[in-house]
Amino acid sequence: MTIAVYTAGESCQQCKLTQRVMTAVGIRFDTIDLTDDANAAARDYVTGDLGYSRAPVVVVDEHDQWAGFQPDAIARLAASLHAQPVAAVGTTDLSGGVT
Template identity: 50%
Template sequence: MVTVYTTGPGCIRCKMTKDVMTKRGVEFVEVDIRQNAAAREYVTEELGYSEAPVCVVEDGTGEDHWSGFRPDNISRLAALANGGE
């Protein structure tokens, strides 16, 4: 599972990330950091990001995350989600 932290509908990179994930079959949960103070603190303080979207892969390591529109990372996740296609 992937969590996509966004800054709402006005964020073009957030929309592109969500659209490509949906198209490629990557399941995700969206969290709007403008509406969720704890999520905003997690993204900015714990992960150290200042730009949205921030994508966190829930793989148990806590190490797989990135900021911005990253088609390369989405493709990697899509390959995993689709059995290595």
């Protein structure tokens, strides 16, 4: 699963908070800076296709997305990701190692 965090650049405090909390709870994500002209297609996707007008925009999949710093949504996402069956990511032995 690829999670995308669309940001409004370095000055966006809600973007920084979202990224910081997602990292702290172990959520991997790609960051796309919407202020970079090279990301014009991503900006059109976020504002046109998805209809968001504020950042950050977190897109988990086509049905799970939000805008702004949303600690509850991050916690919900972390819980769902960490609730994945162990067999889906490897087999854990009793000593804590992954085989």
